[in-house]
Amino acid sequence: MPKLYTFLKYFFVVLWACFVIAPFLWAISTSFKDFNSVTGGATYIPWLQFEPTLDGWSVLFKPGSQGGINIIGPYFNSIFVTLTASLISIVLGTLAAYALSRYTFKAGIVKNNDITFFFISQRIMPPVVLSIPFFIFLSSLGLLDSLAGLILVYIVLLMPIAVWIMVDFFNRVPREIDETALIDGCNPFQAFFKVVLPNSVPGMLVAGLFCIIFGWIDFFFAFILTFTKVQLLPVKIVALNSSITPWWSLSAAALVSVAPLIIVAFIVERYLSKGNLSGALK
Amino acid sequence: MSLLLNKISFKPTEEYHLNDISLRFDSGKMYTILGRTLSGKTTLLKTIAGLQTPDSGSINFDDTDFLSIPVWKRNVAMVYQQFINYPHLNVRDNIAFPLKQRKMDENLIESEVQEAMEKVGLIGFESRKIQELSGGQQQRVALARSLAKKAKILLLDEPLVNLDYKLREGLREEFKKLFNVSDESNSILIYASTDPLEAMQLNGDIIVIDEGKILQSGTAKDVFENPATAKVAEITNDPAMNINKCLIQDNSLIMNDSVQIQIPDQLKSIPNGKYLVGIRATDIYLDDQGFAFDLEISEISGSETFLHLRNNNLKCVATIEEVKTYNTNEVVKINFDKSKIYLFEESGELRHSPYQ
Numbered sequence: 001m002p003k004l005y006t007f008l009k010y011f012f013v014v015l016w017a018c019f020v021i022a023p024f025l026w027a028i029s030t031s032f033k034d035f036n037s038v039t040g041g042a043t044y045i046p047w048l049q050f051e052p053t054l055d056g057w058s059v060l061f062k063p064g065s066q067g068g069i070n071i072i073g074p075y076f077n078s079i080f081v082t083l084t085a086s087l088i089s090i091v092l093g094t095l096a097a098y099a100l101s102r103y104t105f106k107a108g109i110v111k112n113n114d115i116t117f118f119f120i121s122q123r124i125m126p127p128v129v130l131s132i133p134f135f136i137f138l139s140s141l142g143l144l145d146s147l148a149g150l151i152l153v154y155i156v157l158l159m160p161i162a163v164w165i166m167v168d169f170f171n172r173v174p175r176e177i178d179e180t181a182l183i184d185g186c187n188p189f190q191a192f193f194k195v196v197l198p199n200s201v202p203g204m205l206v207a208g209l210f211c212i213i214f215g216w217i218d219f220f221f222a223f224i225l226t227f228t229k230v231q232l233l234p235v236k237i238v239a240l241n242s243s244i245t246p247w248w249s250l251s252a253a254a255l256v257s258v259a260p261l262i263i264v265a266f267i268v269e270r271y272l273s274k275g276n277l278s279g280a281l282k
Numbered sequence: 283m284s285l286l287l288n289k290i291s292f293k294p295t296e297e298y299h300l301n302d303i304s305l306r307f308d309s310g311k312m313y314t315i316l317g318r319t320l321s322g323k324t325t326l327l328k329t330i331a332g333l334q335t336p337d338s339g340s341i342n343f344d345d346t347d348f349l350s351i352p353v354w355k356r357n358v359a360m361v362y363q364q365f366i367n368y369p370h371l372n373v374r375d376n377i378a379f380p381l382k383q384r385k386m387d388e389n390l391i392e393s394e395v396q397e398a399m400e401k402v403g404l405i406g407f408e409s410r411k412i413q414e415l416s417g418g419q420q421q422r423v424a425l426a427r428s429l430a431k432k433a434k435i436l437l438l439d440e441p442l443v444n445l446d447y448k449l450r451e452g453l454r455e456e457f458k459k460l461f462n463v464s465d466e467s468n469s470i471l472i473y474a475s476t477d478p479l480e481a482m483q484l485n486g487d488i489i490v491i492d493e494g495k496i497l498q499s500g501t502a503k504d505v506f507e508n509p510a511t512a513k514v515a516e517i518t519n520d521p522a523m524n525i526n527k528c529l530i531q532d533n534s535l536i537m538n539d540s541v542q543i544q545i546p547d548q549l550k551s552i553p554n555g556k557y558l559v560g561i562r563a564t565d566i567y568l569d570d571q572g573f574a575f576d577l578e579i580s581e582i583s584g585s586e587t588f589l590h591l592r593n594n595n596l597k598c599v600a601t602i603e604e605v606k607t608y609n610t611n612e613v614v615k616i617n618f619d620k621s622k623i624y625l626f627e628e629s630g631e632l633r634h635s636p637y638q
Contacts (some may be wrong), residue, residue, distance in 0.1 A: 072510035176366045178334050182353040183360050184427070197537075198370040 018167035024255075031251035032055045038247050056248030061239070071253065078216065081147055081232060083251050085154035090204055092155075098192060100163070101170035102178065105159050119160040120155040128255065139223055145227045152222050158211040165210065169203030170196075196272025202271065209268045216261060230267065233257050283309040283344045285330070285435060285470055290339035292325060292494070299325045300336060300493040300607070312486030312501075316478060318517060322494035323474035324363075327437045330472070331358050343435070358434075359428030363440040365420035367412045367427075373399075374408040374422050380431045399431035401460060418449040429460065438473045442480070454483060478520045478570070482506060492516050507637035511630040512558050513593040521563045521588060523596040528559040535559065535623075538596045541573050546620035549634060557633060560624035563588070566600035572617035580608040589614060 029044055032052040043049035062068025067103075095121075100112050121262035134153055135144070143149030173196065222232040237253045240246055285307040292300040299322050307313055317323050328334040330341065332353035341348035348356065359380075367376050377398055387638075399405055402422040412420060421441060428436060441457075442450045456475075457543045475481050479487050482502050489499040497517075498510040509515035509523075516522040529536040531554050536542045545552075575591035575598075582588075587602045591614060600616055608614070625634040 174364065174366065176364060177368070179328075179331075179353075179368045180360070180362070181331065181368075183331055183356075183358060184380035184431070185354050187352070187354050190383070195368055195370075199368075223449050 005081070025087075027251040027254055030247055031249075031255060033248050035228065035244070035248075041085050055135075056246070056252045059246070059249040060252055067131040069073075069236055069239050071233060071236050071256065074231045074233045075256070077147065077230060078233040079156060081150045082212055082215035085151045085215050086208055088151070088155050089158040089162045089211050090208050093159045094166050094197075094200065094204060097166030098170055098196065100167050102175070116163065117189055122156065122160045130225050131220070134221065134258040136225060144225060145229045147230055148224065150230070150232070151227060153225060154215050154218070157218070157221070158215055161210050161214060162207040166203055171202060173199065178278065205268045205271055212259060212264055216257075283468070283531060285348075286342040287330075288340045288342070290326075290329060290341065292329065292334065294337045298322075298494040300329065303339070303494075304498055305489065305496070306376070307435075307470045307472065309433075309468045309470050312473065312482050312484065313489060314481040315472060315474040315482045315489045315491055316476070316505075316517060317474075317491040318476055321492050323476075323491060324439055325494070326491070327360065327472065327474055329441050330435065331354050331360050331437055340362055354610045356431050356622075357431070358429045358435040358437060359433035359437065360437040361421070361424050361428050361441045363443050365417060365424055365444070367420055367423050368596070371413050372409050372411055373404060373415070373423055376412065377430050388562055394430050394432075397554045401429055402426045402456065412583055414452045418445050418453065420446060421453070424566045425460075426434060433469060436472070438471070440474055440476065454480065455531075457587040458484065471628060478518045481518070488518070489518055493600055502631060508632060509560075509624075510632055512560060512626040512632075513630060515560050515624065515626075515632075521599040521601065523624070524561045524563065525558050526561075526596055526598065527628075528557055530554050530557060543618065543620060548621070548625065549625060550636060552625060556608070556628050558626040558628060558630070560626055561598065561618050562622065563599045563601040565619040565622040566598065566616050567619065568602060568615065569617035570615055572615040574613050574615055576615050577584050577608050577610060577612045579610070580606075582607075591616065 028213045029046065030038065032046060032054070033043075033050055034055055037043060037050035046052040057069045058236045060071050065068050070218075100116055103112075105112055105115060116192045138153070141149070143152065160207075177199070178191050179197060181195040182188070186194060217234070219234040219238075222235050223238075226232065226235065234257070237250070237257065240249055240253060285305075287303055287307075290300050290303040291298065301322075303326065315323050315326060325334060330347070330348075331337055332351065335349065343429070344588060350453075358407065358609070368379060371379065374395055377395045378391050383393055386394075393416040399408070401516040402425050404419065404422050404426060407415065407419065410542065412423065417424065421444075425441065430439075438457075442453055445453065465630045471486070473484060473486070475484075485502050487499065488502050488505045489507060492513055497507055497514045505514065505518055509518055512525045516525060526537055530549070530552055533545045533550075534542050535545050537559065573593065575593045575596075577589055578592050580587055581590075582605050585603070585605060587604065587608075588607050589600045589608070591600060609635050622636050627633050
């Protein structure tokens with residue numbers, strides 16, 4: 001019985017791995033093809049079945065005057081906007097979550113859980129609902145088509161995720177740790193920064209990972225709130241589409257845009273298993 | 283120096299967590315707060331530490347108003363029932379944390395930490411991570427941290443309850459030694475416990491608390507021999523003292539239709555009427571000529587056997603000084619050590635103790 005269980009476990013893991021890896025292999029091979037190799041039927045092995053070419057990749061880096069889209073500028077814009085917005089969201093979200101987890105707030109009928117729900121409710125609305133308010137808001141601030149404007153909007157979108165994850169995380173950190181820190185001579189701020197925060201790194205990494213993913217993949221707001229001066233990667237990639245769908249350069253763009261997420265996921269995953277609070281409480 | 287609690291009350295919900303508590307703790311002495319779970323022990327300790335503010339009452343320590351001082355300036359130490367340490371620091375840094383917080387000289391910190399680790403037997407574990415220690419060792423770290431502070435008030439909230447039997451016995455012995463050593467530093471030691479045996483062994487002053495109210499305080503011997511009420515008698519004995527309704531009439535003590543004993547000499551002067559009779563589990567013995575009881579459960583505990591017995595509406599627990607296996611619903615014949623019978627008024631107050 002345990003043998004069958006082990007077998008099934010590995011069987012499904014391998015099956016799932018195939019599911020995940022296959023599109024990547026497909027995209028990698030397609031990115032090195034040209035028009036003829038793509039339309040000539042399914043081929044997989046370079047040199048044997050088709051002649052590899054770098055045309056798909058070069059389009060991404062050539063300036064517009066040479067028929068390319070030059071994604072380098074938008075690429076760094078995307079990284080800058082996503083990282084800045086995620087960082088601010090994590091800092092604000094962690095502070096808010098700690099307060100919501102440890103202190104009791106009451107204003108009329110509004111209590112801690114209602115405030116937490118208010119944050120999450122930002123994510124319940126479909127983004128379309130927010131598009132017009134955001135547009136008017138940014139235009140009155142003069143921040144349309146700017147990095148600062150995008151960062152502001154992304155903070156609104158990402159901070160609820162950070163608050164949500166961190167409230168749950170802090171609720172599982174025993175209060176007695178804070179109390180012990182207070183007894184040991186820390187004021188409430190020192191208790192947070194010297195004791196609670198160093199033990200919250202795993203939670204913050206998870207929250208950060210989610211913020212980066214949701215920030216990085218956003219197309220809708222990047223599309224609506226920017227025009228020419230500032231462009232983000234997802235919007236720029238769409239510019240590839242023309243009368244003939246260039247599968248080769250789209251594949252290359254897809255690989256380029258997913259690469260940072262894969263790197264981040266690998267880095268974060270390594271730390272996630274390391275940190276735990278098992279030493280705090282029996 | 284002494285710590286004075288004056289009419290402390292705390293009522294966050296419908297029920298009192300602390301109800302009009304007035305106590306005096308003198309430095310260099312040890313106190314055990316004995317009470318059941320949720321009796322208010324932890325709340326009392328947290329109030330002294332400053333983690334909780336009472337609704338009314340005052341706390342004075344060394345002639346200063348303690349309630350106006352925030353937790354982090356009170357200089358108390360507390361060890362929790364759960365093993366609370368700082369998981370991101372190693373053993374040495376955990377113990378040094380409060381001293382660093384106080385901005386003590388590095389060399390002094392090193393020697394204080396060393397001394398505290400020696401006391402609790404953690405030498406050699408200095409750079410271990412907390413997660414790599416066993417439960418007992420983790421609790422030693424917490425204890426060492428509180429000792430290193432040399433706080434004027436040391437609060438211990440059931441520090442041994444989450445440890446296994448063997449470790450508990452060992453650490454309790456160490457506690458007693460530590461407390462004797464700490465006596466020289468003139469600190470106040472307050473130890474909360476649910477275990478009567480532990481309270482007796484620690485041999486300090488005992489404060490019995492229930493539902494946030496102090497029922498009795500005094501020396502271990504006094505509380506054990508002369509419990510103020512039937513409730514105290516239940517809390518301070520393990521298994522709880524058997525308290526049953528009884529009737530004294532014409533020189534006999536009637537517990538129910540079939541269990542009636544001749545009134546013992548020391549109770550002869552008690553007038554007829556309704557009372558509560560208290561008999562310790564250890565004062566019940568097997569006797570072939572005794573009263574027949576049905577056995578509900580028998581538990582073997584170390585070298586003793588606890589028998590949960592029932593005779594119609596009369597229930598009692600007896601401790602038999604040997605290991606014996608019984609069948610459930612077996613009939614067991616028992617008798618009571620008449621010279622050790624307690625008598626309480628129907629309202630619960632002690633009427634007669636065999637030690638009076």
